[in-house]
Amino acid sequence: SMIEDEFFPMVGAMREGDSYWALPTAVRSLALFYNKTLFDEAGISGPPETLDELIETAKMLTKTDAAGNLTQVGITAGMNAQDHHWFREVLVRQFGGEPYLDDYRTVNYNSDAGMAAAAFYTGLVNEHKVSAFGFMDEPQAAFKAGRAGMHIDGSFRIGSLNKTRGLKWGVTELPANSDGMRSNYSSYWVNAITTKAEGEKYDAAVKFMQYVTSDEAMQIWLDVVGELPAKPSVGLTEANANDEVFGPFIRGLAYANTTKFANESAQRQILIDMVQRIDIEGQAVADSIAIAAEAEQELLNEYYN
Structure with missing residues (x-):
């Protein structure tokens, strides 16, 4: 379809049969921020390319x-x-899994890949001791304060980092796995035309949608607001794809997935609890991930039924 040809793959989350509920306008993805001052102090030449x-x-x-x-x-x-x-969308896939099945209605991370991903993640704290959960309360606060070498965050964080005095930072794509496979997570704001629009109002709404999803509007959105373009024709221009700040986020859109959340804060809480059981109670990864998967599946079943 024309829409699939013109937009990054994550537009698929809006599809129902042959039509789309809405179109993405302002997009966000993840990247790895790093503190250039701390890198220089430690004699590190550049950011990591792989998980190892x-x-x-x-x-x-x-x-x-x-x-x-x-x-x-x-x-x-x-x-x-x-x-x-x-x-969910990066580590589980990089360790060979698929976080959900059936269009995000079935939890699928209670698997060997999911366990490997959870072990890698919690291992940063309990095995390698390069981090601590709850260090300075919020991860972004630690990075802003110059107390963290690296920090994974969304493109929406750029504005506040730019305003943080004395912080010299760079950003790069999320690390690949040892086979060079990368993944990312993207989310986006959408615009749609309601069924109430009729006659002149409908025509005006169509015109507005055509403009707001145009290359010109997306470039303005990127330049002024810092939200990413939803179309490769804008995102992957030479200037944007190679931009030292926006580039890593935009390049990430080419291999990003969008989780279809039923209730994002509740689904996040399930993973917070999973990590807490491993970190504080010393529960085995396999046991903790099984509990998380069961809780999340229950939540999805309630939502979809």
Whole structure:
């Protein structure tokens, strides 16, 4: 279809049969932010390209006091921020899995891949000790304060980082797995025409939709607001795709997935609880992920039935 040809793949989340409920206008994706000052201090030449390199790099950026308490984390950690997306749509896939089946109605991360992803994620804290859950409460606060070497966040964070005095940061695509496979998570604002629109109002609405989804409007949206273009024709222009700030996010859209949440905050809480059981109670990853999957499946069943 024309729409599929013109938009990044995540537009599929809006499709029902042969038609679309709405069209994406302002898009967000994830990337790896890093503190250039701390990288220079540690003698690190550039950001990590793979998950293995991520761990090695984080080790070089981690600092503790005499008592062994973390004073600087190599990378932030916390399902309360964007990490629940990194886990679901990126890590689970990179370890060979598929987080959901049946159009996001069936939880599928209670698998070998899901366990490997959860073990990798919690291992940043309990095995490699390059982070701590709840360090400075919010992951982005630690990064803004210059107390974290790396931080995974959304493109919507760029504005506030730019306003943070004295913070020298760079951004790069989320690390690939050892086979070079990358994934990302994208979300977006949509515009749609309601069924109430008739006659002149309908014609005007169509005109507005045509403009707001045009290349010109998306470029303005990127330049002024910092929200990403939903179409490769705008996103992948030489200037935008190679932009040192927006580029990594835009390139990530080419391989991003959009989770269809029934209740995002409740689904996030399930993963916060999963990590807490592993981190604080020492529960086995396999047991904790099974509990999480069951709880999330129950939530989805209630929503869809």
